[in-house]
Amino acid sequence: MNVLHINQLTKHFGSIKAVDNLSFDVPKGTIYGLLGPNGSGKTTTMGMLLGILNPSSGSYSWFGEAPDAAQRRRIGNLLETPNFYPDLNAIQNLKISCQVKEVDYSHIQRCLEIAGLWGRARDKVKTYSLGMKQRMGVANALLGDPEVLVLDEPTNGLDPQGIAEMRDLIIEVGKQGKTILLASHILDEVERVCSHVAILKKGKLMASGLVHEIIGGGDRVILKSDDLPLLATALRDSPMTSQVKQAGDRVECLLEDEFDSGDLNQFLVQRGIKIKEIFVQKNTLESQFLEITKE
Secondary structure, eight states: OEEEEEEEEEEEETTEEEEEEEEEEEETTOEEEEEOOTTSSHHHHHHHHTTSSOOSEEEEEETTBOOOHHHHTTEEEEESSOOOOTTSBHHHHHHHHHHHHTOOTTHHHHHHHHTTOGGGTTSBGGGSOHHHHHHHHHHHHHTTOOSEEEEESTTTTOOHHHHHHHHHHHHHHHHTTOEEEEEESOHHHHHHHOSEEEEEETTEEEEEEEHHHHHOSOOEEEEEESOHHHHHHHHHHOTTEEEEEEETTEEEEEEOTTOOHHHHHHHHHHTTOOEEEEEEEOOOHHHHHHHHHOO
16 A cells, blocks of 8 residues: 555655656655655655645645645654754644644653653753754654654754664664655655655655565676686676676676675686686665666
């Protein structure tokens, strides 16, 4: 079942087409990454999905229905850096949010516990680090127990510890069965956190699907030997490798998922081929992203 369906969603700002015929689905219970460099249309897309911006054309639906105010109550969001009253503590700030959202105060403790802030709940927000304020934003988004969370660059501006804490929080919330739509330009974080990804470039969808499918098959291996033609022939005969090609002073190939470089080296030794150098280039979301988005 899909929580969100997007169909040819488009947004113009004058002559600038910020989002260009965007179409993809977000399955229920997934952590779905919206990935792209700054200016790729991620924030504009989220603004439309939350009813903040009106599309120029195209459509979207939440929970299989046309968007309306009642549906938006089922969606929590954190867009950019959250703003709270600095001289109030976390509980006092979230009580104000509860009044706005028409949510009972009983939700506050649980949301702060999930965000790892209950121990600091009675401290003024101005004493919080940036990472704590970001986690406070997630706690605020969780008020009312929404089915979906929409998070726009939740690790923006955080130090490595803050990024790790936010990553762990997103994973923990995802384990509770919530669907999370996460916009980011940090490829490593998307690869670690998300099950699915849509890659945007200049408002256009370049690729979408399961992260492991986007990354694709095995790692790339680069080998050097005194007899490159013999090496290339052996690799083409091996069930461990594919896409073998000789390039200059080396041979390159893809290593099938179930094998590693040790298996390959052992196979070549058995064939009497001496390897001078072997280098494994891990296949990552970053390498695929750069390939997909290159000019």
